[in-house]
Amino acid sequence: MFPLTDPSRLLDEMFGTVRETPSVATMPMDLYRTGDHFVLNVDLPGVDPGSIDVSVEDRTLTIRAQRSARTEAEVQWLAHERPTGTYVRQLTLGRGLALDTVEASYSDGVLTLTIPVAEEAKPRKIEIQHSAQPTTITSEASH
Template sequence: MMTFYYNFPRRRWAEMREAMNRMMEDALEEMQPQEREMTLAVDVLADDDGYTIRALVPGVRSEDLSIEALNNTVTIRGEFTAPEAGAAKYLVSELPVGRFVRVITLPTALEPGKTEATLKDGVLTLRIPKAEAHRPKTIEVKVG
């Protein structure tokens, strides 16, 4: 069976791309800062005893954060708030504003009750131990 392809002229592709760009720019301009969904940047480190998660949350207060750990999943929720502009109008609004949720799935089960969370200089640090069954055990070798 033969397959036929229609070759769109390059000009038509360029026109379509420009129209899509204009449409997206118009939609983003109409959005208020608090309507944007935020992505939370994280680092996840692992060692024999557990995991360390560091998340950038500049300007977020500890009372605006919620952390849940269940099985092998950690969920971080929070909200970036913007200072009031007053009578001024935003010309550029790039600072993070709005609610965020980040779900991190780890390779092993966790001990949620032993999780420690600290917030310092805009960095949230979680220390979550692995479940006892997933920690390495040292086995003594007996002679004889």
């Protein structure tokens, strides 16, 4: 169904371009298709689930989340490598997706978005009508 030699073409056709907006931290993601759905898994370890915001405007999907720094006064840092702050990722979505029925869940530090393929974009068989009667062509000029 899709050419295996150019997987980026599928992503470009269904999701358009993928771009990251400047952010304090990165959001690694996996994207795959299963049946009539695309599934997007985004790693957001240590993020407060209440800070996660997913929105779609026009064809731009925006994921925003916040990981707060520890604020205890008695903390003496020995190593501080885990980024804190705001995470933002934007995906420009292609046509053929049912954006009004996107489902989202967050479990074990992973945000999962399930994006269905729109009905009009699904492959379908077109039935050919035929008649059992042979068609006779006659000319009005010859009587």
